Amino acid sequence: TEIIPSLLPHTRRLLLLLNPFGGRGLALQWCQTYVLPMITEADISFNLIQTERPNHARELVKGICLAEWDGIIAISGDGLLYEVLNGLMERPDWEEAIKMPVGILPCGSGNALAGAINCNAGLEQALGVELLQNCALLLCHATVSPLDLVAVTTASGTRSFSCLSVAWGFISDVDIESEKYRHMGAARFTLGTLVRLASLHTYRGRLSYLPAAEAVAHRPISRSITMAPNGRLPLQHLPLHRALSDMGLCEERHAFRGTEPAPVACPSPGSPSPSSASALPSPSFSFEPLAGLSPASGADKGQGGGPPDELLVPLEQPVPGSWVTVEDDFVLVLAIYQTHLGADLFTAPFAHFDDGLVHLCFVKAGISRAALIRLFLAMEKGSHFEQECPYLTHVPVRAFRLEPLTRKGILTVDGERVEYGPIQGQVHRGLANLITG
Ligand code: ADP
Numbered sequence: 150t151e152i153i154p155s156l157l158p159h160t161r162r163l164l165l166l167l168n169p170f171g172g173r174g175l176a177l178q179w180c181q182t183y184v185l186p187m188i189t190e191a192d193i194s195f196n197l198i199q200t201e202r203p204n205h206a207r208e209l210v211k212g213i214c215l216a217e218w219d220g221i222i223a224i225s226g227d228g229l230l231y232e233v234l235n236g237l238m239e240r241p242d243w244e245e246a247i248k249m250p251v252g253i254l255p256c257g258s259g260n261a262l263a264g265a266i267n268c269n270a271g272l273e274q275a276l277g278v279e280l281l282q283n284c285a286l287l288l289c290h291a292t293v294s295p296l297d298l299v300a301v302t303t304a305s306g307t308r309s310f311s312c313l314s315v316a317w318g319f320i321s322d323v324d325i326e327s328e329k330y331r332h333m334g335a336a337r338f339t340l341g342t343l344v345r346l347a348s349l350h351t352y353r354g355r356l357s358y359l360p361a362a363e364a365v366a367h368r369p370i371s372r373s374i375t376m377a378p379n380g381r382l383p384l385q386h387l388p389l390h391r392a393l394s395d396m397g398l399c400e401e402r403h404a405f406r407g408t409e410p411a412p413v414a415c416p417s418p419g420s421p422s423p424s425s426a427s428a429l430p431s432p433s434f435s436f437e438p439l440a441g442l443s444p445a446s447g448a449d450k451g452q453g454g455g456p457p458d459e460l461l462v463p464l465e466q467p468v469p470g471s472w473v474t475v476e477d478d479f480v481l482v483l484a485i486y487q488t489h490l491g492a493d494l495f496t497a498p499f500a501h502f503d504d505g506l507v508h509l510c511f512v513k514a515g516i517s518r519a520a521l522i523r524l525f526l527a528m529e530k531g532s533h534f535e536q537e538c539p540y541l542t543h544v545p546v547r548a549f550r551l552e553p554l555t556r557k558g559i560l561t562v563d564g565e566r567v568e569y570g571p572i573q574g575q576v577h578r579g580l581a582n583l584i585t586g
């Protein structure tokens with residue numbers, strides 16, 4: 150028979166969008182040194198475009214012909230991926246467009262999603278070039294996972310799609326105030342944290358949420374690593390710090406609150422994910438995703454701007470009766486949907502890319518500086534919930550609303566500053582597709 154081109158496996162084509170000013174401004178250099186050789190060896194074809202200004206990536210993604218690409222990769226921090234996702238959601242064909250696999254190669258100062266991808270692959274926590282190399286290798290493997298997006302609405306009616314977090318108080322203050330130490334790379338957060346601790350603020354606010362009440366099944370923390378069956382990359386040739394030949398063995402995770410931590414062994418590569426959780430530590434909270442929230446569940450589609458937020462009422466109206474409201478003084482409020490808040494901040498060890506949950510975490514006023522430092526130090530290992538700090542609360546929710554009552558403050562969505570005022574969001578389960586390797 151005749152060999153026609155459409156019968157041959159086609160070369161993956163990736164659109165690489167690089168922010169030359171991300172992090173310490175090393176993105177282009179790191180990309181040339183560590184990324185391009187690897188993806189060339191993996192026989193991936195690519196176009197590399199450097200962004201010229203904020204929102205450039207967003208506009209580009211809105212205009213491109215998606216059929217020409219197998220994936221769009223943000224080479225920067227989390228901010229550039231946020232632009233890519235929102236560019237896709239702003240397209241008239243958003244419903245198809247948002248299925249485009251997106252990836253991240255961490256070259257910014259805030260690399261939370263890369264930290265989550267690295268962790269999901271069972272790799273030891275990494276920073277800098279090491280994290281970049283891990284993510285580049287995982288990108289070559291091309292495994293795609295559904296990714297929850299949270300539709301976030303602010304008082305002016307602006308709606309955007311977030312894949313990481315909404316933060317208020319300590320965390321958003323550090324994130325934004327440390328911009329001036331950008332030349333330090335990720336260390337800017339450490340310095341920013343120390344500065345903020347010295348003048349610890351509290352914020353009065355009203356926090357409302359719709360609890361995710363369907364507690365039925367345990368959720369595994371570690372996952373198996375799926376290798377491309379015909380992956381071309383000779384792993385032993387890659388200068389990874391960690392022994393990737395041992396990738397079938399996962400790290401111990403001491404992650405769940407209030408339970409005896411137990412090492413979790415992952416199945417070997419290629420075997421199916423564990424369907425029974427009997428051997429796993431039992432968390433004090435574990436939830437089955439709500440099937441009705443799946444975008445495929447046939448709910449009405451909103452016009453030209455993503456799925457409708459059927460759990461939310463307009464910000465001017467009181468929250469529905471099924472919601473819980475807490476009015477208090479807070480040190481921080483964090484709605485997080487991924488495991489990591491930064492590459493070395495294992496903030497929500499129980500989260501998963503498509504668990505359909507917003508993990509609402511807050512620290513109430515009254516906590517001592519020492520206790521707050523202890524929480525942040527423990528967060529590197531993800532063991533902060535084990536301290537059973539009475540000021541720290543975690544609630545898995547489907548939707549939330551935060552109404553700041555303190556007049557001045559900083560709110561961030563995925564690490565980017567947004568208008569200060571009432572803000573609310575609801576999760577849309579598995580709306581996007583993330584290349585997780
Ligand atoms: P970092 O983690 O270092 O903050 P991000 O990817 O979050 O890196 O990027 C920070 C911001 O830079 C984002 O808001 C993004 O929109 C913006 N940006 C993207 N490209 C450029 C550019 N060429 N010049 C200036 N800012 C840019």
Ligand code: MG
Nearest residue numbers: 226228259564
């Ligand atoms: Mg950023």
